[in-house]
Amino acid sequence: KNQVEQSPQSLIILEGKNCTLQCNYTVSPFSNLRWYKQDTGRGPVSLTIMTFSENTKSNGRYTATLDADTKQSSLHITASQLSDSASYICVVMNTGFQKLVFGTGTRLLVSP
């Protein structure tokens, strides 16, 4: 069954600290993996998209990694800011059906 699991479910960190969010998936055949940021009451906004051959991709203070062998990805946030408080959703595209399989997200709260 195609699934995407994220951990932790929620996280609280102090402003300025780093954090890492995890994503494990069983989607097959794999096409690409995306990280989205979703502010409360808003639509998801894309942070990164990674294909099978990419191990690391950065977008400002966000760095995503992908290990296609173990089917794991992480999103590292450096020097967190209050505006980073949001849900972070890992999404995997299935090549066969060309559908996005969404994780349920990690809710991050950055505290002053």
Next chain:
Amino acid sequence: DAMVIQNPRYQVTQFGKPVTLSCSQTLNHNVMYWYQQKSSQAPKLLFHYYDKDFNNEADTPDNFQSRRPNTSFCFLDIRSPGLGDAAMYLCATSRDRGSIYEQYFGPGTRLTVT
């Protein structure tokens, strides 16, 4: 700026009263999607349009319909909303339907059913 716009942002409707949610895009994308997202859950794809071709998900209730009168606009019609249909409805677009194409989401419409 090119974008995906959803109106209204908040919609309150009565149980059983038909409601229409609107999505427009200035990206000139071929594909438009409608997702339902309930609290603390992942978005669930309801259906999508590839140009004028309507593609319904197998488990989308008949209560949900969609129209795409032109490239820019797509509507979600809920014929008889139930309490369980209260959710955030997200519209998204992509240039094409292949796996490499990014999906761009609108801000969502939060639907309340009273």
